[in-house]
Amino acid sequence: MHKLNATYEKQAVAPENLHHFIATMKEQGYVGCNVTIPHKEMAISSIDLPDDRVKKIGALNTIFFHNGKSCGTSTDGEGFFQNLLSQVADIDLHDKSVVVLGAGGAARAIVDKLLEESPKAIHVINRSVNRAQQIQTDFGETVKAGDFQSLKSLLPTADLFVNATSMGMTGQEPLEVALELLPKTAVVADIVYVPLKTSLIQNAETLGLRTVPGLGMLLHQAVRGFELWFGIRPKVTIELYDLVAQDIDPGYRS
Ligand code: NAP
DSSP: OOOOOOOOOOOOOOGGGHHHHHHTTTTTTOSEEEOOTTSTTGGGGGSSEEOHHHHHHTOOSEEEEETTEEEEEOOHHHHHHHHHHHHOTTOOOTTOEEEEEOOSHHHHHHHHHHGGGOOSEEEEEOSSHHHHHHHHHHHOTTEEEEOGGGHHHHGGGOSEEEEOSSTTSTTSOOOOOOGGGSOTTOEEEEOOOSSSSOHHHHHHHHTTOEEEOSHHHHHHHHHHHHHHHHSOOOOOOHHHHHHHHHHHOTTOOO
């Protein structure tokens, strides 16, 4: 479609080789890369220029080159938000209450992005409460840290509920949330995309709530990286969604 002579490949890089891999990427012919677990934090010290978002979040997922320097950014927050808008076009989070489950790298990126929408509060709920408290310290008073027990009192006033943990992913612990406590107008988003429709999303649909499954975030977060590598801003189309969805679940039909 864009007539690029390029490939996108998976490279397993051991932690002890990460610095060397990044330092020699350009001479190996790479225009950039995505970075995933467990390198998202460590890669920062191997690049020349982390952007402000990376410094704030403490993690990157995209490396590119500019004026001969290796640069890093995080596109997860933008990917989450664009996916949210693609499913709930009229969502307005100004002065609204958000509950984010999880306090890992993805949760930090999502909180950073959602704060731009001036919500009343973002409640970050995590098993290890100290990680949620760290987000509160790093991002300011709109963020309120809590534990799983506090969900019961928070859900009845939440406008947006986000699962940003790995719970509910195939092979991980199941996620059970009392979604019936949410207002009927609430939106439920899951960033887990294997399975394509998690039980959280299924349960929310059964309750008639608006839902945002996670695969769209993966596609939308890739847009900025592609643009930084090739100077072309691709569109996330239904055809692209179907192609990736079928790769994850061959039984998938749009
Ligand atoms: P991470 O930094 O390792 O954080 C994992 C989070 O999940 C932590 O908050 C952790 O809690 C929580 N968690 C894991 N197992 C748990 C359990 N059994 N009970 C309670 N909490 C549990 O990972 P991440 O990078 O933030 O990614 C989180 C998930 O999002 C992954 O499944 C990843 O595949 C997915 N993701 C999706 C996209 C997308 O494009 N859709 C993008 C990025 C990430 P503790 O702090 O207590 O350990």
